[in-house]
Amino acid sequence: MMESMFLALMFTCLNPTVLLAAQTQLIGSHQPIVALVGDDVLLPCHLEPAVSATYETVVWSKAALEPKYVHHKDGRLLFEKQDPSYFLRTRLFMDELQRGNVSMKISKVELSDAGTYKCSLPAMKKEAEVELIVGTSKR
Numbered sequence: 001m002m003e004s005m006f007l008a009l010m011f012t013c014l015n016p017t018v019l020l021a022a023q024t025q026l027i028g029s030h031q032p033i034v035a036l037v038g039d040d041v042l043l044p045c046h047l048e049p050a051v052s053a054t055y056e057t058v059v060w061s062k063a064a065l066e067p068k069y070v071h072h073k074d075g076r077l078l079f080e081k082q083d084p085s086y087f088l089r090t091r092l093f094m095d096e097l098q099r100g101n102v103s104m105k106i107s108k109v110e111l112s113d114a115g116t117y118k119c120s121l122p123a124m125k126k127e128a129e130v131e132l133i134v135g136t137s138k139r
């Protein structure tokens with residue numbers, strides 16, 4: 001009895017995935033991100049300490065749009081779940097995912113893009129927020 005508990009505990013402690021998944025945090029941005037209409041903008045979000053998110057489902061959402069998503073990566077981008085206003089305007093960085101960087105780029109920012117975004121890794125039960133402020137240029 002004690003022995004099997006000990007073994008289970010040892011396994012849990014020595015299993016790097018379990019250990020890291022428990023310790024790692026998903027970090028968004030404490031400061032709002034500011035962009036001008038027409039700009040491309042990066043919404044930062046990463047795991048710290050870094051663990052790979054390559055095989056994780058990554059979901060970017062925005063409260064006002066739910067249940068539709070801004071970006072949903074589940075092996076591939078699922079267009080049918082995406083809010084149409086973000087069609088072909090969002091991307092993640094495939095080479096950054098392995099470093100736990102799930103930041104999302106939005107191209108050609110529109111005024112209606114402003115708001116609070118949530119990046120999440122549902123399987124790891126992690127989420128973080130990033131606020132986007134969109135301004136118009138004064139020219």
Ligand SMILES: *[C@@H]1O[C@H](CO)[C@@H](O)[C@H](O)[C@H]1NC(C)=O
Pocket residue numbers: 042044046093096101103
């Ligand atoms: C995440 O990837 C983006 C795009 O390559 C990069 O600009 C950003 O600095 C990266 N963030 C971190 C924490 O590495």
